[in-house]
Amino acid sequence: MKILVLGGAGYIGSHTVSELIDTGAEVVIVDNLETGHIEAVHPKASFYQGDIRSREFMDNVLNQEKIDGVIHFAANSLVGESMVNPLKYYDNNLYGTKVLLESMVAHGVDKIVFSSTAATYGEPESIPILESDRTEPTNPYGETKLSMEKMMKWTGVAHGLRYVALRYFNACGAHVNGHIGEAHHPETHLIPLILQVPNGQRESISIYGDDYDTKDGTCVRDYIHVTDLAQAHILAMQYLLEGKESNVFNLGNGVGFTVKEVIETARKVTGHPIPAVVSPRRGGDPAKLIASSEKAKTILGWRPEHADLEEIIETAWKWHKNHPNGYSK
DSSP: OEEEEETTTSHHHHHHHHHHHHTTOEEEEEEOOSSSOGGGSOTTSEEEEOOTTOHHHHHHHHHHSOOSEEEEOOSOOOHHHHHHOHHHHIIIIIIHHHHHHHHHHHTTOOEEEEEEEGGGSOSOSSSSBOTTSOOOOSSHHHHHHHHHHHHHHHHHHHHOOEEEEEEEOEEEOOOTTSSSOOOOSSOOOHHHHHHTTTTTSOSOEEEEOSOSSSSSSSOEEOEEEHHHHHHHHHHHHHHHHTTOOOEEEEEOOSOOEEHHHHHHHHHHHHOOOOOEEEEOOOTTOOSEEOBOOHHIIIIIOOOOSOOOHHHHHHHHHHHHHHOTTTTOO
16 A cells, blocks of 8 residues: 655654554655655655645656555645735645646546644534534635635545545644654644743743633643544545545544643643743634544544543653754754
8 A cells, every 4th residue: 555645744744654654554755845844754755855736746756656545734734824824825725735636636546635624613613513513714724624625525526536534623742752743833832832931942831811711711622642643544544445435524532621721731741830921812712622523433443542631741742852943953
């Protein structure tokens, strides 16, 4: 089995490549290294540096490699950036996927697993969020991901493509071996930002709003370990390889933690006081985002193995403590 992983030098992509290779799969990585890291490329994978927006490049890869299925992580993914630079998101996320699908259709590659997002739902109507809930994104990032899902759906109608869209929540943690982890510039995710305090890179962590309708007034999010996410992508690919129909699955732990609970757990793991400063709310932050993953558990047989928040932060701390500047020396 040969799997093409687009964005395989990125955070979730590199962990998925590692898990795929552990299963014995052959892996081909495509990454333009805009946000990915050459140091995160698995030594046993084939690597092509290039952009999915180039039809010539994608055709060249698919001509050289006999691909059984594609796992697609190659997208921009910052909500705030998408609000100020929406056309960047339409160009990379939507146009890039259009070029990719054209090349896949031309080469008879008809299976794709795609990293979608909880941002496709917008403000949730109810908690936990179900796949059947209304999709009304509140930012261009979520809008482009939802449009990518629909592009795959209609490509399937026209050309027989089958896809799985995985809508997931807050990816976090790092590989238990400590060799790969989360490295974004700039960093926007809560757990790495918190860990910058004990790493001596910031004085305190900001809490954006403590007056939400939650148990301690801070936002509640569903945190899911990156290795559990990786396993879900592999199960989704196996599902398509078995001939099953296109589908959409949420991925989360089904348990929400408040910002204050995450900070308190990080204090326990690191042994550092981690001062926290309450700041005004940010626009567009829903009070609670928690996924129902029952569908993925029932149909894909997915079981998160690293659901404990303390374990998640321990793996993240092991990585960040030893790589304070990410992959940069």
